[in-house]
Amino acid sequence: MLSRLSVVAVYLAASLSTVSCQTFRRLGTCPALGCVLPPDQQDFLPGQQFDIRFEVHAPVNGSEAFNGGVPDEKFNVTIAKEGGRSKSIANFFHLEEPTIEKWTFSWFEDLFAQDAKTPSVVNVASKIYRRVALYEPGTYTVTLKYYSGKTTTASWAVRPLATQKKAKNIIFFIGDGMTTNMITAARLLAHKTINGKYQSLLQLDKFPVLGHQMSHSIDSFITDSANSASALYSGHKSTVNAMGVYADSSPDAFDDPKVETIVELVTRIWGSAWGAVSTAFLADATPIALTAHTRSRYQYGALIDQALHGVTNYSWTKIDGPDAYFGGGAEQFLPGSGSYLGKDYYAEFAKKGYTVSLNNTSLQAASNSSKALGVFCKSNLPVWLDRNIFPENLGKLGNDPSGAKAAAKDIPGLKEMTLKAIDVLHTRGGKKGFFLMSEAASIDKQMHSLDYDRALGDLLELDDTVRATVAKLKALGILDETLIVVSADHGHGFDVFGSADTKYLAEQDGNRKKRSAVGVYEASGLSQYTIENPGVSYNTGPNFPLNWDPRYVIAAGMGASPDHRESFGVNKTGPRVPAATIPGRGSSDYYASSTDNPEGFIVNGTLPVDQSQGVHSLTDVPVYAMGPCQETFGGTYSNIDIFYKMANCLGLAQPTNKTIGGNGK
Amino acid sequence: MLSRLSVVAVYLAASLSTVSCQTFRRLGTCPALGCVLPPDQQDFLPGQQFDIRFEVHAPVNGSEAFNGGVPDEKFNVTIAKEGGRSKSIANFFHLEEPTIEKWTFSWFEDLFAQDAKTPSVVNVASKIYRRVALYEPGTYTVTLKYYSGKTTTASWAVRPLATQKKAKNIIFFIGDGMTTNMITAARLLAHKTINGKYQSLLQLDKFPVLGHQMSHSIDSFITDSANSASALYSGHKSTVNAMGVYADSSPDAFDDPKVETIVELVTRIWGSAWGAVSTAFLADATPIALTAHTRSRYQYGALIDQALHGVTNYSWTKIDGPDAYFGGGAEQFLPGSGSYLGKDYYAEFAKKGYTVSLNNTSLQAASNSSKALGVFCKSNLPVWLDRNIFPENLGKLGNDPSGAKAAAKDIPGLKEMTLKAIDVLHTRGGKKGFFLMSEAASIDKQMHSLDYDRALGDLLELDDTVRATVAKLKALGILDETLIVVSADHGHGFDVFGSADTKYLAEQDGNRKKRSAVGVYEASGLSQYTIENPGVSYNTGPNFPLNWDPRYVIAAGMGASPDHRESFGVNKTGPRVPAATIPGRGSSDYYASSTDNPEGFIVNGTLPVDQSQGVHSLTDVPVYAMGPCQETFGGTYSNIDIFYKMANCLGLAQPTNKTIGGNGK
Structure with missing residues (x-):
């Protein structure tokens, strides 16, 4: 205690x-x-x-x-x-x-x-x-x-669930905040149609089974990523900001009634290997909820300690740290105010036998037999669009994971991290199999800031990672014994409603006239993102747009936003910051930022003015499944059912008490 | 000609x-x-x-x-x-x-x-x-x-498709404009949760198979309801405003190259009965596309003639009119400017042996052995919310289908029309089976005018109709031989992002302060629509909200809208009209209407200012299937694939030329 x-x-x-x-x-x-x-x-x-x-x-x-x-x-x-x-x-x-x-x-x-x-x-x-x-x-x-x-x-x-394993391994991809609307938009950007027929498709489009899951919290109909991740991993819904617990009313963030997670179960029952990969900081809700038991997701340092040592203030399922753990968030590893008790968590992990990689070269060279930690920057990983299309934006950051005041270099993407994690987990799990969670975190983060291009770029990176994962599992000979599930934890109210002529918009005067640049129905035309742009280095296809900056862009929006200025084109100088405070008007009174899309028109928001960003939405989110037990993922169900379907496929049920005394402990 | x-x-x-x-x-x-x-x-x-x-x-x-x-x-x-x-x-x-x-x-x-x-x-x-x-x-x-x-x-x-029938009958429900986001919201309004678990579910939630279909046009990524319906019915995408044809560049709206529809095929090949039911006017895109071949969906009178007599300007598959045809749109039946060549189409239908019903009592009493026409009002049917919760709004209308200047009375809902159509089609189709399309049209129409409650009411009416249809087919002993498909033709960018305290909103001054009434994440709370409201006649459950006017309502919105004023509560006095012109400022220059939600805050739009309503969106829409061939509807595919899956299940392929000469005609 x-x-x-x-x-x-x-x-x-x-x-x-x-x-x-x-x-x-x-x-x-x-x-x-x-x-x-x-x-x-x-x-x-x-x-x-x-x-x-x-x-x-x-x-x-x-x-x-x-x-x-x-x-x-x-x-x-x-x-x-x-x-x-x-x-x-x-x-x-x-x-x-x-x-x-x-x-x-x-x-x-x-x-x-x-x-x-x-x-x-x-x-x-x-x-x-x-x-x-x-x-x-x-x-x-x-x-x-x-x-x-x-x-x-x-x-x-x-629930009466199976005790027999049907899948040796599970890989659970989470596109944070990813909705069907976004998947449709990403397909439009990256894949070409001829007369209405797509000439190539997303990897997600090729999944044999599709379902919908309801993402609401236990006590509110809009969830955050902490308690929805917890529902997916434990079969128990919770409250906003809580993970691995039912939120009680006490002030202690670490005394709430806990529930065991899939990672704790699969290691306790089968001794499997497990890993987490994220483009967020590793203490962020989606990766950390695999091991976190807290009322407050903001206890970042303590939660990294929980991931390594398990719950230490009460007797609980022992976990001994992840076998592969790759993402951002050096703040919780560097000794200082961001880490638990100020300790050096690179050293703490190393003490327990981990290889520690701070860049992609080191990651790829790390042994597949050892436990592996990879922390590639402070905060979240830069997004796919900045890493691949606008790399000059990376140099502006002071996010070196070593703590130096430099920009992080040689950062792996979701694909590089995920494929390496599979190598480590396959090696270490052996016959006992593995469980891997891989998160495309910035679909959500960039949707929050209304930066649709960056969000969709990361969605396409997720899709590309799933594509590469299927190929990797095939090469390893374990595709048939691995269940792949791709889903989300909640949505954002994003949709595309037409196209916009960026040239025309920029040349019109006034908020109302600029809106004429939007073309709806037949005037939406066809995607220009799939047309090669000679002399421009955007040509990153296949499976990504050939041109991120065409004259005619998608016109997209959200029902819920802060005040902002819209011009629909790609933000070349870095992630968008749509709303800002005005000196003298209060620190939680947000207006359209004067430096965001200055050529655009004003959209006043629908959210309380203390919100600087968009928010999560209600919508059910899609579930894609392939592999053993895939047939159980069709139809519509609660997010907790994802846990029960995975647990059933892994045979994690213990209908008689073999492990701890009495009917309880 | x-x-x-x-x-x-x-x-x-x-x-x-x-x-x-x-x-x-x-x-x-x-x-x-x-x-x-x-x-x-x-x-x-x-x-x-x-x-x-x-x-x-x-x-x-x-x-x-x-x-x-x-x-x-x-x-x-x-x-x-x-x-x-x-x-x-x-x-x-x-x-x-x-x-x-x-x-x-x-x-x-x-x-x-x-x-x-x-x-x-x-x-x-x-x-x-x-x-x-x-x-x-x-x-x-x-x-x-x-x-x-x-x-x-x-x-x-x-395509190599089947010649053998696997389903005797198909019932194809179309929720016009219906998205997963709307289905999620409708569930929230009508079904109660306790600690995160729904105590009852939508009928759609119980469908065993779920898919997604891409709704885009052949030549633009946003579709309208004409060409998307046409894709669903013919397996051929088309252009906005076109149906049953590929749009050519000629000025004649009736000379474009045609494609045969499922109704023409199923009557030509199997002699099956067929019907259409819609809460729209019958000449509207979704019902009329079953038989329409035109570049211009607005040729309403001529298209009703095509539904009754088939294509008459060229040699084409003969159809002899629908066996059951129920909806609104008396304008195209009453002799006058709205009907084809000014003729009386009640009489034209009667001449061909139809019973003609102008109200629900007459409809229910009509013989199941005769062809049946039912036209229950001018224009679209009043929506479920006005018919069931605010019936005083019906009296204001001059929509009597007889042409009298009175309000239509005794109007059937989607459920009454659909169940009667099943009786007629089952009787008339006999061993040859039937094809029925049933459309909940005002999900789309009310989403266009941002009247979310009316749209969701009609979505719940669709769900209730599907529920009643399953029971009806079971009672008739034909559930196992009937494929039921429920889908949409396109989406709208709607989503719920929180709740709003209507009392607080009304009492605040100013656009910015009123927005504080919106609660997001944990402050979204739980649905109050499912809590009984003693003394209030809203108590229309089960499967509908118990209270349409709670203090805490859903906060919802669209990325694309005209200027409007938002207060989130139900519009009690009739369907919403969010935007209006201002005298002296031009007839296509829309602003927030001063009479719509006067207690609300201003939301300036993102659409061109000549748009008075919201527009369609890009998103893939869900497909639910139950019955023979259900397993073919999982995963992600084009809207044209719905046609091929249905045609395959009905065995409509003719891989050798048995019906017309040569390799062609």
């Missing part, structure tokens, strides 16, 4: 600003005053480990004020399997009764209360039962009785 | 405004000066009838000016099957050589030319070979030689 104190302090310091995370709900999963976490309607893999927290709330003021703000500490908790006898939680799982915890939190009941600065305060009494598991498939009812007569129940379903 | 003269006159009168249909392309399918229609890269069903047009262009002025504006009339045209001998077109198809046709058309090379009113003029020499077919699967090359040395070739593929 001691080692987490500094982290808790950071969380508390930030709590004034994160209070708004609970705007309009006391606790999203707990409309009553008694809370069971995991709450009602949750599903479980047989044998999957988790914690159970109970909370009794006593609102001091506000619309729910109750019992003078004194929470009932004598609450009673039981569990019963359908058709079985009800037992106390402690008895059922053969645990000692935990001690009561108490804390206070506050929330705002609505925007009026927030404006008036009148929070509602809640006192809490709680117990948590740690590291239990349910083995037998079926329905279980958990009952919390409190305040002499109040009851909260939770119905849990342990 | 004579009977088409009035139509041609209408087309010519309108031609000044429709010239812009060819903005930026001389002819979309013909970048060279010699044109083959069908052009390069087209696919065919074995035995499918079509026309072949050749054009030689002589641009008089502009960037392509050639040969003094004199087109080569001595061009030469041949066809060769792969590995076979090249023959003249006339010889190959045993046709007489057609006479040369000549005309002139003009186009603008770009927006600058359009502003300057400097069109490029083109003289044309052309021949058309009518009513041919290719039977043997394989690749055919058509060659046009012109201007002593210039050559245009077209490679055509006749």
Whole structure:
């Protein structure tokens, strides 16, 4: 516990600003005053480990004020399997009764209360039962009785899943924020049609099975990448900013009730190798959620420590670090304010036998037999468009992963990192197989800043990586025993609605006249991105545009944006920054940036003016599957079902208790 | 031919405004000066009838000016099957050589030319070979030689498809403009979650097979509903505003080279019954494209005549009218300016033995053994939301299908029309089976006017209709022999990005402050549409929202819109009209309407200011399939593949010539 104190302090310091995370709900999963976490309607893999927290709330003021703000500490908790006898939680799982915890939190009941600065305060009494598991498939009812007569129940379903492996390996590609709309646009940019027929296709278009997954959170209909990644990896939805836990109301970011992830399961049960590759910083939500158990995704340093050492503040599934771990985010590895307890995590990884690569040459030369760490820059990797089309933009950055004040050089792309990870994982996993997650992170990041070209470039890089992966697996002779799944964690409300004549737009005066440059329906014409542009070095096809800067470009937009200026053409000087503050007008009051597309027309936004970027959207996202178990990925389902489908294909269910004592620990 | 003269006159009168249909392309399918229609890269069903047009262009002025504006009339045209001998077109198809046709058309090379009113003029020499077919699967090359040395070739593929029926019946539902984003939003409004798990689902969510289809036109990447419907029904993409033809450059809207549709094929080959149901007017693109062969979708009266009598100006597949034909659009049936040659089409249909119903009571009482026409209002049917939640809005309309100046009453919904159509088609088709197209048209129409609630209400009505159809087919004992396909023809760039507090929004002052009412991520919260609202008559569940007017509503938007005012709540007084002209500022200069959401904030648009509505978008749209051949609908493919999959399932291929003479006619 001691080692987490500094982290808790950071969380508390930030709590004034994160209070708004609970705007309009006391606790999203707990409309009553008694809370069971995991709450009602949750599903479980047989044998999957988790914690159970109970909370009794006593609102001091506000619309729910109750019992003078004194929470009932004598609450009673039981569990019963359908058709079985009800037992106390402690008895059922053969645990000692935990001690009561108490804390206070506050929330705002609505925007009026927030404006008036009148929070509602809640006192809490709680117990948590740690590291239990349910083995037998079926329905279980958990009952919390409190305040002499109040009851909260939770119905849990342990799914009947397979114990036999059908796939030796799984490679799970995540296009962060990637939607069907974006895939359609990327195809238009990179692949040529003749009279309506595509002459080549995306690799994704060739997948035999397609599904849709619903990405919503457990307690809000728009998700972030932390809790959606967690749903994909654990089969349990969570709350915005949380990973590998059900979010409780306590201030400690590392005491929330945990759920076991696919990486923890596949190493515990089969001893498989595992890896993560991302074009984001490695502590970012999508890669880190494989091992993270926290209420706050922003605890970057501590989460890198969790990836290497596993959970250390409680008894939990032991993991011994990834076998391959490639991405950005040197800040959490260089000793200093960004790393956990200020330590040198290059050294920490090296101590555990890792090769450490800080550039692509070193990465490719690294042994496939050793665990491998690759950190290629600070922050996120520069995007495909800057690495391949506008490399002069890279020199402006001070992102050397060694900590030098220089620009990172010799940076691998998603393809180079993924193919190397496969070599390492195939070598190290051997007969035990492997699990690899590979993330195209900047589809999301560039969509946030409305830089559609950069987002689509990274989507095409993902597609190209999947194409190369299929070829690589074939060459290794393991294509038939490897399940490949490509999906996303959520969407952005992007779509293409026509073309725009950049020449005409630039020469018109005024916001309204410039809009005439947009051509819709028949005037959208054909993609000019696929036409070779002699003398211009854009010619990066096949599978990428031949011209990133044609006169007629796609006209695209989002339903949700900050104020910005639009001209639709590629941003040559670096990633777009659409909105900015104006000196003297407040630090969270964003307007269209005067330096972004100065030749464009003004689009006033639909988002609150404190948002500098676009936001995630509701849409279901596509799922592509190829390989063993592919047939289970058709149709429409929840994001948690991706976990259960993968777990079923890997035979991770343990319907009888063989690993830890009792029915629980 | 004579009977088409009035139509041609209408087309010519309108031609000044429709010239812009060819903005930026001389002819979309013909970048060279010699044109083959069908052009390069087209696919065919074995035995499918079509026309072949050749054009030689002589641009008089502009960037392509050639040969003094004199087109080569001595061009030469041949066809060769792969590995076979090249023959003249006339010889190959045993046709007489057609006479040369000549005309002139003009186009603008770009927006600058359009502003300057400097069109490029083109003289044309052309021949058309009518009513041919290719039977043997394989690749055919058509060659046009012109201007002593210039050559245009077209490679055509006749697909090897089945001659055996696998499905007796097909029901093809089209949610016009329906995207995955909208389906996700509709689910959120109508189905309740508890802690992230849906307690009920859409019928679409239960379909076993999901695919994506690409909706783009043959010559522009954004389609309209005419040419996308045509692609779905014929396996041939076309041009915006065209149906059942490849668009040529001639001024006659009814002389373009035709392709046979699924309705013409299934009646010619199997004698099946067929029907169309739509919530649009029946002459609208999606229903009428089943039988229409025209360059101009706006020839409404003539197209209703084509639906009843088939093509009459040329020898073509005989059709004898639909067996069930239900929708709106009394204007084309009442004698007068909206009907073909001013005739009474209620009478024309009755003459051919149709029952004619003008309300739901009459419809339900009509014999299932007779052909049935049902026209329930002028224009489009009022939407589900107005019919079921705000019926007071119906009384304001003067849409009685009898021509009286009253409001139509007793209007059936999509479900009532579809279930009745199934009864009629099942009775009349008997052992020969049936083909039914059922369209939820106002998903598109209401998305155009940014009325998201009305669009989603009609999407839920479609889903409810599909649910009822499955039950109906089961009751009739024909579920197992009926393929059900649900898809769309194109999208709109709609998505939900959060929630909005309507109370807070209304009470804030100023465009910027009102935007603070939007909650994103965790502040999106949960759907309040599924919470019962005692005392309010909205409680229309299950499968529809319990409350259409909650305090917290979805915040949704489009990347492309006209100027408008947004407040996110339901429009209670009728369908939304977001943009309007301002007296004195020009008739095609749209601004946010002052009477639309006056409590909202201004969103300036991204579309040209002459657009009063939103537009179609690029995105691939989903395909759901259930029944015989369902397994062929997974993955990603072109919209034309829907036709080939359906034709294959119906065994419509004729790989040898049994029906008409020679290799052609």
